[in-house]
Amino acid sequence: MQRFRSVLGNARTRTVGLLALAGLLVAGCGGRDTRPQTTFDAEGPAADTILGLTNLTLIMAAVVFILVEFGVLFVLWKFRARKDDDPEALPEQLHGNTKLEIGWTALPAVVLAFLAVATVATVLDLAEHPGDEALRVRVVGQQWWWSFDYDIDGDGVYADDDLEAPAVEHPEEYETDIEVATEMVIPAGRPVYLDISSRDVIHSYWIPSLNGKKDAAPGRIHHLTLEADEPGTYIGQCTEYCGLSHAYMRQVVHALPPDEYEAWVERQMEPAREPQGAEEAAGLELFEGRCASCHLVEGVNDDSFEGAAQVSGAAPNLTHFASRGTYAGGIFELWRDADDSSVIEWDEIGGELNRNQLEAWLRNPPGEKYMAADEERGMPNLGLTEAEIDSLVAYLTSLD
Numbered sequence: 001m002q003r004f005r006s007v008l009g010n011a012r013t014r015t016v017g018l019l020a021l022a023g024l025l026v027a028g029c030g031g032r033d034t035r036p037q038t039t040f041d042a043e044g045p046a047a048d049t050i051l052g053l054t055n056l057t058l059i060m061a062a063v064v065f066i067l068v069e070f071g072v073l074f075v076l077w078k079f080r081a082r083k084d085d086d087p088e089a090l091p092e093q094l095h096g097n098t099k100l101e102i103g104w105t106a107l108p109a110v111v112l113a114f115l116a117v118a119t120v121a122t123v124l125d126l127a128e129h130p131g132d133e134a135l136r137v138r139v140v141g142q143q144w145w146w147s148f149d150y151d152i153d154g155d156g157v158y159a160d161d162d163l164e165a166p167a168v169e170h171p172e173e174y175e176t177d178i179e180v181a182t183e184m185v186i187p188a189g190r191p192v193y194l195d196i197s198s199r200d201v202i203h204s205y206w207i208p209s210l211n212g213k214k215d216a217a218p219g220r221i222h223h224l225t226l227e228a229d230e231p232g233t234y235i236g237q238c239t240e241y242c243g244l245s246h247a248y249m250r251q252v253v254h255a256l257p258p259d260e261y262e263a264w265v266e267r268q269m270e271p272a273r274e275p276q277g278a279e280e281a282a283g284l285e286l287f288e289g290r291c292a293s294c295h296l297v298e299g300v301n302d303d304s305f306e307g308a309a310q311v312s313g314a315a316p317n318l319t320h321f322a323s324r325g326t327y328a329g330g331i332f333e334l335w336r337d338a339d340d341s342s343v344i345e346w347d348e349i350g351g352e353l354n355r356n357q358l359e360a361w362l363r364n365p366p367g368e369k370y371m372a373a374d375e376e377r378g379m380p381n382l383g384l385t386e387a388e389i390d391s392l393v394a395y396l397t398s399l400d
Contacts, residue, residue, distance in 0.1 A: 037237055039208045044227045046126055046211035053122045057115060064111065126212070130191035130225045137184065138195045141203030141216035141238065142314055143378070144245040144369075145329040148184045152265060178268045181316030183252040183324045187261035191227045199314060204240035207253050213239050228255035233325075233345040245378075248369055250330030254346045264323075271299025272319050272399050283395025290382055291318075291392075297399065315379070322400040325349045328369050328379075332357050353397060362389045 042051040079091050094100055138149040138158050149158040158179075186192045196205050198216040206213035207226060214224040228234065236251035256264060275281040284300070292301040294315040321327070325344030327334055333344050336352040361368050365379035384392070 037206075037208050037235060039212075041209050043209040043229055043232065043234065044211065045229075046225055046227065047209055049122055049125055050212055053118055056118060060111060060115065126225070127223075129223075130193055130227075134191040134193040134225070135186065136193045136195065137186075138197070139184070139205055139216065140197055140199060140314075141205065141242070141249075142199040143201065143243050144238075144249040145182060145316060146184075146205070146249070146251060147179060147181050147314065147316065149179045150265075152178060152269075178265065179317050180268065180320070180324070181318075182326055182328075182330050183254060185254045185256060185261065185264055186226065186228065187258050188228045188231045188255040189258070191225050194224045194226060196222045196224060201242050202240050203238050203242045203249070205236070205251065206239045207234050207236040207251060209234045210253065215240060226253065228253070231255050231257050231260075231346075233343055235343055245329070245369060248329055248331045250326070252326060252330050252343075254325075256346065267323070267400075268320055272297045275395060276398065277394075279391055279394040280398050283391040283393070283398075286388055286391055287395060290384075294379075318396065318399060320399055322397045323349065327358075328361060328365070331369060332361060334358065350400065355393065358393055358396070359389050362392055 039047065039050060039054060042048045081087075132154075136151040136154070136156075138151070140147045140149070151158055194205070194214070196214050196216045197220060198218045200218060202218070203216040204213050205216055205224065210226045210228060211224055214222050216222065232255055234253045234255065236253075238246060238249035238251070240246075242249065275284045287295075287297065288301060295318045296302070296315075298317075298319040316327070322334070325335055325346075325348065326332060333354050334357075335344055335348050335350065336354055337344060338348050338351060339345075362382075362384055364381050366381055369378070
């Protein structure tokens with residue numbers, strides 16, 4: 001009886017262990033995002049080029065796999081043990097068969113050489129400059145969000161030139177350029193040439209549906225070309241471990257029809273809207289007193305703004321905060337996800353405000369998104385009252 005109980009107990013332990021393992025496997029198969037980040041969903045010329053090389057590699061690998069497996073099965077069948085075989089005898093040896101040895105050495109070399117040529121050709125194709133018609137955007141990674149600085153007038157100088165040398169002598173000449181945070185907006189059907197860098201550690205910019213990944217390294221400029229075939233919203237993820245909030249550093253690209261993109265550019269080049277009503281005015285006053293040391297709102301604190309007091313020396317530009325779908329590195333939705341796709345698409349921006357999440361963020365930013373052990377990296381807890389939070393929400397959501 002004791003042995004039976006022991007066996008039963010072991011069986012229960014094994015069952016519980018297997019169920020726990022199965023639960024972990026199932027949990028790993030799901031996620032919050034219902035739209036996968038995959039290179040197999042190519043939506044641009046560069047992504048099509050990468051997909052072509054990927055498919056070629058997979059096809060050749062599949063052919064090699066099938067040939068090897070059939071070879072193994074053939075050898076097992078041909079040299080199987082028979083009843084009348086001498087158990088001490090060795091099967092026929094192929095060592096010294098020059099033709100066969102050359103063949104199985106040369107064939108893999110030819111396959112690898114073919115893939116090497118195709119890979120080099122793909123890399124050279126992707127590295128080619130898109131030409132003067134391309135829109136130029138500087139992409140800057142920092143812990144843990146992205147900023148996008150547009151060279152709208154094509155003069156090669158960005159509005160925020162703190163990463164370039166030499167410094168801009170007359171910044172008033174470059175007021176036709178714009179800077180946004182978290183989400184990049186591009187015209188569909190037009191190449192966008194990215195200058196990618198970092199303010200702190202190494203990050204990696206990756207929108208798999210539009211192109212491969214490119215590292216953002218401090219002190220260096222790496223180039224990448226994006227182009228979307230059709231209007232849409234494309235998502236990505238920082239793919240270089242960059243600290244404790246690495247997993248919460250999302251990327252979003254909105255590709256718009258050319259006329260909608262031009263309208264967006266015109267609006268982004270305008271200063272922030274004037275407050276409408278007492279609550280928005282109170283929010284503006286609160287912004288100037290509590291937020292203006294880190295965040296810029298053009299038309300409000302241009303003259304007094306000196307850069308963020310945080311470690312990176314930069315914080316998101318909030319001039320047109322409400323024209324974005326997400327914030328805090330792209331992990332929080334500013335507007336309700338109407339189609340429940342876990343992606344705030346362009347036509348959902350300006351819809352129903354996700355007010356509870358925005359209030360939670362203003363109430364305790366480090367509690368919503370882990371920054372670091374010290375409070376000098378990322379947005380600190382400002383200790384706002386509920387009335388102050390209401391005023392800030394009213395003001396921020398008016399900045400469209």
